[in-house]
Amino acid sequence: MQQKPNPFIPYMSTIKSVADLTSDVKLFNVELDDPTVSDGFNYHPGQFAFLSAYGIGEAPFCLTSAAHRKAGIEFAIRAVGTVTNALHELEEGAKVGIRGPFGNSFPMEDYKGKDIIIIGGGIGMAPLHPVINTIVDHRADYGNLLIINGARSPQDLVFADEFDVWAKASKANVELTVDRGDDDWKGRVALIPDVVVDLNPSPKNTMAIICGPPIMIHFTLIKLKDLGFANDQIVTTLENKMKCGLGKCGRCNIGDKYICVDGPVFTFEQISHFIEQF
Amino acid sequence: MNKITSKKDLASWLDGLMKDKVLIAPAFVDNQSVFKHVANVAEITFDFKNTALSVKEWFFPATEPLFTIHQKDGDTTLEPIDIENEFVLFGIRPCDAKGLKLLDKVFLGAPTDTVYAERRDKTTLVGLSCLEPSPQCFCNSMGTAPNNADDVDIMLTEVVDGYIVEAVTDKGKALLSVAKLSNSKLSVPKIKCPTELQVKNVPEAMKSCFEDDYWARIADRCIHCNICAYVCPVCHCFDIRDYPTSEKTERIRCWDSCQSPGFTCAAGGHTPRPTKASRLRQRFYHKLLYFPERFEDFQCTGCGRCVALCPVNIDIREIITDVPKLGEKSATKA
Amino acid sequence: MMDKNIVKQIRDKAKELLSNGTIKCVLGYETGTDGMNARPAFIYEPEDVDRLIFDNTCTHNLSTYLRDKRENPVAIVVKPCDARAINVLLGERQIEREKVFIIGIVCQEVVQVSWGELSHDAQMRCKICNQHTPVIYDFLIGGPVDESAPKAEPPANVTAMEGKSSGDKVDFWSGQFSKCVRCYACRAVCMGCYCTVCFVDMLDPEWVGIKIATPENQMWNTIRAFHLSGRCIGCGECARVCPVNIPLDLLNMKMEKEVGEHFEFVSGLSSEEPAPLASFLKDESLGIGE
Numbered sequence: 001m002q003q004k005p006n007p008f009i010p011y012m013s014t015i016k017s018v019a020d021l022t023s024d025v026k027l028f029n030v031e032l033d034d035p036t037v038s039d040g041f042n043y044h045p046g047q048f049a050f051l052s053a054y055g056i057g058e059a060p061f062c063l064t065s066a067a068h069r070k071a072g073i074e075f076a077i078r079a080v081g082t083v084t085n086a087l088h089e090l091e092e093g094a095k096v097g098i099r100g101p102f103g104n105s106f107p108m109e110d111y112k113g114k115d116i117i118i119i120g121g122g123i124g125m126a127p128l129h130p131v132i133n134t135i136v137d138h139r140a141d142y143g144n145l146l147i148i149n150g151a152r153s154p155q156d157l158v159f160a161d162e163f164d165v166w167a168k169a170s171k172a173n174v175e176l177t178v179d180r181g182d183d184d185w186k187g188r189v190a191l192i193p194d195v196v197v198d199l200n201p202s203p204k205n206t207m208a209i210i211c212g213p214p215i216m217i218h219f220t221l222i223k224l225k226d227l228g229f230a231n232d233q234i235v236t237t238l239e240n241k242m243k244c245g246l247g248k249c250g251r252c253n254i255g256d257k258y259i260c261v262d263g264p265v266f267t268f269e270q271i272s273h274f275i276e277q278f
Numbered sequence: 279m280n281k282i283t284s285k286k287d288l289a290s291w292l293d294g295l296m297k298d299k300v301l302i303a304p305a306f307v308d309n310q311s312v313f314k315h316v317a318n319v320a321e322i323t324f325d326f327k328n329t330a331l332s333v334k335e336w337f338f339p340a341t342e343p344l345f346t347i348h349q350k351d352g353d354t355t356l357e358p359i360d361i362e363n364e365f366v367l368f369g370i371r372p373c374d375a376k377g378l379k380l381l382d383k384v385f386l387g388a389p390t391d392t393v394y395a396e397r398r399d400k401t402t403l404v405g406l407s408c409l410e411p412s413p414q415c416f417c418n419s420m421g422t423a424p425n426n427a428d429d430v431d432i433m434l435t436e437v438v439d440g441y442i443v444e445a446v447t448d449k450g451k452a453l454l455s456v457a458k459l460s461n462s463k464l465s466v467p468k469i470k471c472p473t474e475l476q477v478k479n480v481p482e483a484m485k486s487c488f489e490d491d492y493w494a495r496i497a498d499r500c501i502h503c504n505i506c507a508y509v510c511p512v513c514h515c516f517d518i519r520d521y522p523t524s525e526k527t528e529r530i531r532c533w534d535s536c537q538s539p540g541f542t543c544a545a546g547g548h549t550p551r552p553t554k555a556s557r558l559r560q561r562f563y564h565k566l567l568y569f570p571e572r573f574e575d576f577q578c579t580g581c582g583r584c585v586a587l588c589p590v591n592i593d594i595r596e597i598i599t600d601v602p603k604l605g606e607k608s609a610t611k612a
Numbered sequence: 613m614m615d616k617n618i619v620k621q622i623r624d625k626a627k628e629l630l631s632n633g634t635i636k637c638v639l640g641y642e643t644g645t646d647g648m649n650a651r652p653a654f655i656y657e658p659e660d661v662d663r664l665i666f667d668n669t670c671t672h673n674l675s676t677y678l679r680d681k682r683e684n685p686v687a688i689v690v691k692p693c694d695a696r697a698i699n700v701l702l703g704e705r706q707i708e709r710e711k712v713f714i715i716g717i718v719c720q721e722v723v724q725v726s727w728g729e730l731s732h733d734a735q736m737r738c739k740i741c742n743q744h745t746p747v748i749y750d751f752l753i754g755g756p757v758d759e760s761a762p763k764a765e766p767p768a769n770v771t772a773m774e775g776k777s778s779g780d781k782v783d784f785w786s787g788q789f790s791k792c793v794r795c796y797a798c799r800a801v802c803m804g805c806y807c808t809v810c811f812v813d814m815l816d817p818e819w820v821g822i823k824i825a826t827p828e829n830q831m832w833n834t835i836r837a838f839h840l841s842g843r844c845i846g847c848g849e850c851a852r853v854c855p856v857n858i859p860l861d862l863l864n865m866k867m868e869k870e871v872g873e874h875f876e877f878v879s880g881l882s883s884e885e886p887a888p889l890a891s892f893l894k895d896e897s898l899g900i901g902e
Contacts, residue, residue, distance in 0.1 A: 006358055007389040008344040008518075008529070054347045054354060055522040058529075082816050095354040214548065241544040243518050248384055248391060250515035250536060253564065254550075256571035275488050275563070276556075308791070308857050330855050331793070340793055340824040413646065413728040498654040501676070503797035505855050517822050519815075532822045533793070540813060554680070586727040589801055589853035590672065591644035591651035 007246055010052045010097025011037050016072055017092055022156050024079050025123060026088055027064075029072040030096060041101065043067050045108060045130035046237055046265040049100025050245055051075055053086040060242045060260070062127035063101060066134050073098065076126040076158060102245040104265050106131055106209065106235065114207050115143035119220055121150050121192055121212025125158045127237045127264075128211050136171050145172040146201060150192040150216070153178050154185045175199060193219040196227070203229040210236045221268065231269035238264045238271075282462035284440045289319045291457045295366050299402075302336055303368040304329060313369070322368070324436075327412045328581065332511035333374045334381060336367060337397045340508075343528040344393065344518070359393055365401040366453070373415070373581035375405055375429035376422040377511025383573045384514050402453050405430035409469060414582030416473040416595055422579055424469040435466045442466055475598050477566075477576060483605025484567040490604050493562075494555040496597070499590040500537075502554055506561065506584040506592070507535035512577045515541075536560050562597055615666070618717060621753045622689060623661045625715055629687050630658040635713055636684035639674045640664040648730045652677070664689075666717060671725045671735070673697055673847040676803040678707045687713040691722070693737060695746035696845040696880025697803040703883040704843075704890075706806060716746030718754025725852060736861065737848045740767050747881055770865050785830065791856040792829035798850035798860050799836060804843045811835065837863040842871045842887040845880045 017029045030051070032038040043049070043063050052058040059081070065074035079088045090096065108131070116135060120128045135142045147166060151157045157176060166172040177188035177195045188195060192212070201208075208224055210217050217236060224234055240252040240259050247261035255274045257263065271277075283291070295301055296317075303322040304311050311326035313333055346357040382398065385391040408415070408424035417423060427433035431450030434441040443459055444466070445451040507513040517534040520527050534541065537557050542550045551557050569577035578594060585593050626638040642653035642663040649669040654677075655661055666689065674688050675697040690698065695716055701707045721738035724731040744757040773781065796812075799805040812820045812832050820831045837860075844864045851861035871877055875888040886893075 004390050004392050004395070006345065006392045008391075008393075008531075009356055009358060012354065012356065054349060055520055055527045057520045058518065097356070239544070239548070240550065241542050243516070246389055246391070247387070248514065248516075249518070249534070250564075251534075251542065253536075253560075253568065256568040275485065275567075276560075308788075310857050312791075312856075330857075341822075495654065498677070499652040501797070501800035503800035503853070504793075504795040505797050505853070508793050508795050509855055519822050521821065521823060530823055532824055534822075538796075538813075585645070587855050588727075589797055589849075591646075591649070591727065593645040596645055 007099070008244070010050065010058070010099045011041075013073075013096050013098045015090055015092055015094045015096060018090070021076060021158050021160075025156075025158055026077055026079075028075045028077060028087065029065075030075065030098060031072055032098060041073070041098075043073075043101035044105035045134055046105035046127060047101040047103045048127075048245075048260075048264065049073070049075075049098050049102065051077075051083075051087065052097030052099070053083055053090065054095065054097065056086040057083045058097070058099070059083040060102070060245060062237070062264075064126045064129045066130040066137065068137065069133065076123065076129070078123045099245060102260055103263060106265050108134055111135075111207050112141045113143060114205050115146070115201075117146045117148065117201055117206060117208040119148045119192060119196065119208060119210040119212070121216040122152065122156060123158060124210075124212030124216075125149055126211075128209060129159055131209060132166060132172070136166060139171060143205065146199070147172050147174045148177070148192060148195055148199070149174070150177045150179070150195065150212070153180050154182055154187075191219070192216055193223045196220055196223045201227065203227060203233060206233060208234045210234065231272055232267050234268040236266060236268070236271070238266060280462050280464060280466070281443045281445075281459040282437065282440050282464060283443050283457060283459050285324075287458040288434075288441055292319050292322070292366075292368060294456060295453070299364045299366050301366050301368060313367070324369075326369075327408075327410070328371050328373070328583070330583065330587065331509055332377060332581065332583065333367060333370050334377060334511050334514075336365070336401070337378065337394055338381065338385070338514060338516075341530060341532045342393070344531050345529055347520070347527040347529065349527070361393070361396045361400055363400065365397075366404060367401050368404045369406045370403050370430060371408055371581070372405060372422050372424060372426040372429065373417045373420075373579040374511045375403060376417070376420075376426070376579040377581070378403070379429045380512045380573070380575060380577060380579070381514055383575070402432070402449050403430040404450075404453075405433045407433065407435040407466065407469070409436060409467075411469065411471045412582060412586070413472055414585040415471040415580060416475055416582060417580035418471045419473070419475040419477055419598075420576055420578050420580035424471065425466055437462075437464050471580065473595055475595055476602070477598055479602045479605070480598055481567045481570050483602045484563060485605075487601060487604040487607075488559070488563070492600065492604055493559040496592060497553075497555040497558040500554060500558050500592055501590060502537050502539065502557065503589065504533070504535040504537055505587050505589065507537060508533055509583040509587055511579055511581055511583075512565075536564065558592075562594070565594070566598070566601070618666050618753050619664070622666055622715060622717075623664050625751055625753075626655060626661040626664055626687060627658045629713060630655070630661070634685060635687045637681060638664070638687045638689070639677055639681070640689040640715075641666060641670045641672070641674075644727070646728045649725050649727060668721055668723050669725050669730075671722045671849065671852060673801070673803055673845075673849055675701060676801060678712060678803075679806055682707050682711060685711045685713065687715055689715045689717060690746055690749070691717055691719040692741070692743050692746045693719075693845055693847050695748050696743075697847070699748055699880040699883040700843055700845060700887070701803060703886065709883075714746070714749045714751070716749025716752045718745050718752065718757055720744070735848055735852075736767055736769070736865075737846050748883070766869055767865055769859070769862055770869060773862055773866070786826055788858045789829040789833060790826045791858060792824070792833065793856060794824045794829065794832065795855060797853040797855065798833075801849045801853045802840070803845075803847075804840050805836070811839075833858075833860065833863065837867055840864055841867040842875070842877060842889045843879050844868055 012033045013030045019027045048060050048062045050058045061075040064076045079085045167174045177190050181189045242252045242260050243249040245260045247258040252259035303316045305321045306323045311329045348355045385394040431447045433444040515534045565577040629635045638655040640653050641650040644651040673694045721734045724733045848861040
């Protein structure tokens with residue numbers, strides 16, 4: 001009988017490339033060393049994994065790559081704490097560890113045939129990135145795609161080099177906005193909730209997927225409700241302190257749920273039933 | 279017809295077990311009974327009510343390495359942990375044994391915590407019935423009883439000059455194969471705890487008193503230490519961190535508690551439970567509502583340790599009694 | 613064992629202060645769920661003052677709650693040792709004098725407190741106490757006490773520990789700290805431990821870390837004792853609350869003895885005098901190169 005693997009031990013992995021996305025966000029492309037593990041590592045948009053900087057620690061990050069593209073496992077990581085700063089010190093060829101994939105995923109099958117609005121603020125674009133690329137790569141399966149992407153400044157827009165790809169061939173309507181422009185910025189200078197109001201999307205047969213700072217989600221939600229979106233038409237991915245990813249350490253417990261096991265993807269219908277509102 | 283063993287035969291049986299197994303038993307140290315590795319039977323105290331710390335530390339230690347990271351000459355390897363010994367845990371009370379069964383729901387549920395699972399597999403539980411529950415005990419109300427044998431491998435009940443011996447599981451029977459047992463007409467008495475509580479209606483009542491001032495009033499005197507979480511046989515929150523030395527790095531798991539201020543603080547500043555009242559409320563909601571919703575059992579075995587050891591007398595029995603009344607109050611308000 | 617007169621005075625004063633709106637809350641004591649030992653009580657309404665009691669099981673130092681309640685005026689019931697704690701907090705500018713109405717009790721003694729057991733043994737701090745009247749109060753309950761008895765000796769257990777060899781001391785404390793589970797009840801109950809982020813919780817830089825093991829436990833407990841030196845008022849609550857019976861108060865009593873000898877200082881007698889190890893005076897002689 002094969003022994004169960006210890007779920008705390010990460011898979012040995014190697015950094016294939018590191019790219020600067022903004023002044024404090026880097027894109028890590030990581031490969032699992034063991035080909036058997038690599039072949040079996042199936043993940044879906046919305047899921048996350050723990051990345052270990054050996055000797056420093058481990059932290060959860062959303063998987064920002066779309067698995068079907070088979071172009072490596074990618075994480076967009078902002079340097080905010082001990083582990084993320086340690087990861088930012090690593091270069092191509094460095095050994096790291098991956099534990100995962102964990103959590104639930106966006107039900108892309110259920111979104112087929114619908115119009116999709118993606119609303120991402122800052123690093124909140126990271127979990128939405130594979131959703132966009134799944135839709136873009138299977139364009140005929142989905143209706144209209146509206147992407148609203150906001151950031152503090154033009155330099156903080158995370159996947160800036162993909163905007164043209166998304167916008168081309170009517171793949172998507174990409175609306176960008178910043179809190180603060182600069183001399184070269186010719187686009188919107190507005191908060192995301194106000195952009196939503198300005199664009200006035202119809203809720204008919206539409207799903208809105210939001211991710212970003214809690215305050216942005218809070219106000220965007222209000223605007224979407226004003227426009228007639230029902231709670232089960234609005235989806236988000238929750239971010240809480242997580243340590244084990246297995247539903248055991250208790251940190252991400254909210255009500256009878258563990259965000260690492262029952263989430264992180266939740267509709268606002270589900271969130272409205274949480275006894276504790278974060 | 280029950281089996282019985284004399285005190286002398288019990289001692290030699292335990293002595294014999296120590297030849298190839300590690301014996302963990304209650305001993306009296308610094309005015310307290312504690313579970314520890316004993317090297318001979320003389321160290322064991324048979325005369326104790328219950329220990330301050332529960333037995334969970336033998337399966338879910340206060341601090342343990344999850345695995346070791348070796349980084350040498352540019353090479354990184356990961357070494358899993360080996361549990362070498364087999365253990366006998368003697369003197370476990372039914373409340374603690376039930377606690378282990380509840381911890382199993384968390385740690386053995388997929389994906390299985392393999393280190394915890396191996397410790398459970400390699401340990402035989404020899405229980406000791408409680409003939410005199412303490413004033414703080416209320417295990418009867420929490421789904422077990424002072425002489426409940428369901429959650430151990432062997433159950434002993436003290437009688438005049440000996441013990442009634444019940445072999446509960448195959449693991450227990452195997453261990454008893456070398457024990458000297460004889461037949462007896464003595465029967466296991468039914469013992470009850472001094473306090474009886476009605477817990478059935480608590481989860482439903484909790485749903486309607488989440489915003490009640492009650493929790494802030496209790497939190498007034500809570501000092502937010504970790505005593506209740508650490509002495510509890512079923513609390514299981516933990517933290518993980520890497521500890522490098524010059525030779526290797528260990529990824530260590532340590533006890534943690536939802537009461538500590540930084541428990542939900544994320545890098546980047548988001549703190550979902552900033553107030554003492556919200557953290558105190560989380561403890562009781564988790565034990566009496568969330569855990570039952572997920573696992574169909576309360577996260578409390580009525581051992582009474584938190585009742586006896588809370589520095590400011592926050593008493594879960596009082597809360598269990600108060601909550602249904604709060605539920606009624608808000609129902610009448612609505 | 614309750615003195616009915618003391619209790620009546622506490623209840624009457626509490627009712628008066630709550631009724632006339634002078635204060636928002638009374639920090640006092642009530643009977644706990646074992647029916648024998650007191651527990652802290654927070655009274656917000658005049659009709660609830662009958663919950664308040666005072667007896668020799670009132671061991672808690674309620675001043676530890678003053679910082680959390682500092683937004684609004686409160687009244688607090690204090691024993692003489694607790695009153696010294698208020699002076700320490702005032703001196704360290706943690707609370708405002710105008711917002712605290714101090715109901716001082718002339719205390720006889722406090723007994724060992726353990727849930728479910730009624731003890732008749734006085735606590736160590738009472739055996740060496742020579743200050744039965746609170747040094748600071750707004751309302752005093754209880755008559756004057758004859759303090760002419762000779763100054764109390766250092767506690768017997770401190771002297772006994774001092775008499776041990778270095779090796780024995782190391783063995784003793786390693787054994788004790790091997791039991792520590794880092795519940796931090798000692799810190800939580802202590803009026804002097806109020807740092808927003810305690811050194812032991814800092815992870816960047818990491819001074820001690822989260823490992824629950826003897827070396828780390830030793831660091832935690834000894835550094836805490838140092839941080840309290842010259843500030844501890846000897847309530848002994850740290851030792852009472854320890855779930856694994858580590859005699860923590862021994863460390864603190866020793867430090868206070870040392871501070872007393874080196875600086876002729878007793879903490880909490882006044883809110884004006886700064887604690888020797890927690891203050892720097894520009895014109896103080898360092899005794900180096902002179």
